[in-house]
Amino acid sequence: MLKDMFLEAARSRLTGREEAIRQTVRAYLDSYRTGDLEGRLSLFAPDATFEDPIGSDPIHGHDGLRAFWTAATGLKIQMNLEMLAVNGSEAAFVFNASIAAGDDVAKIRVIETLLVDEAGLIVRLRAHFDDTLIG
Numbered sequence: 001m002l003k004d005m006f007l008e009a010a011r012s013r014l015t016g017r018e019e020a021i022r023q024t025v026r027a028y029l030d031s032y033r034t035g036d037l038e039g040r041l042s043l044f045a046p047d048a049t050f051e052d053p054i055g056s057d058p059i060h061g062h063d064g065l066r067a068f069w070t071a072a073t074g075l076k077i078q079m080n081l082e083m084l085a086v087n088g089s090e091a092a093f094v095f096n097a098s099i100a101a102g103d104d105v106a107k108i109r110v111i112e113t114l115l116v117d118e119a120g121l122i123v124r125l126r127a128h129f130d131d132t133l134i135g
Contacts (some may be wrong), residue, residue: 006091006132013065018086020120025093028122037069039122052127076100082109089116 016104023035024043031040041062044050050059059068077099084093090113097108 005126013087014087017089017116017120021086021089021116022084024116024120025084025091025114026081029081029095032077032079035073037066037073041065042067043122044125045123046116046118048121048125050125050127052125054099055124068072072099074101091116100126107135128132 002060017111028043031037031043045064046062046066048061048065050065052059052068052074057066073117077097080096080098082094082096084091092111092113092131094109094111097110099106099108110133113126114122115124
């Protein structure tokens with residue numbers, strides 16, 4: 001009965017955009033595996049901001065995003081989605097990142113939140129992780 005109450009409340013807030021936002025999150029994470037920088041960039045609004053992690057200077061717009069991601073071109077990056085929740089035009093998701101430079105590997109558990117605009121483009125992406133999530 002309690003479960004039904006929560007399900008009903010969650011379903012009453014559905015906007016019809018949830019699956020499109022889930023697809024955006026999956027495409028974003030998959031673009032790291034494939035190395036598709038332009039595909040990743042196409043998911044973002046031209047004036048998007050990205051904080052990686054929160055507390056660092058925000059990265060602004062396509063030029064800033066391209067420069068940020070180009071700096072990591074030599075790294076092998078794998079993202080594995082663990083959980084994803086979508087409410088309205090926002091998503092929160094947890095993934096495990098494996099970042100390798102040859103034999104040197106870092107593993108980071110990351111929590112990210114994003115906001116999409118009416119066109120479904122990411123306008124704000126924020127990464128949450130600290131030293132307790134890095135191995």
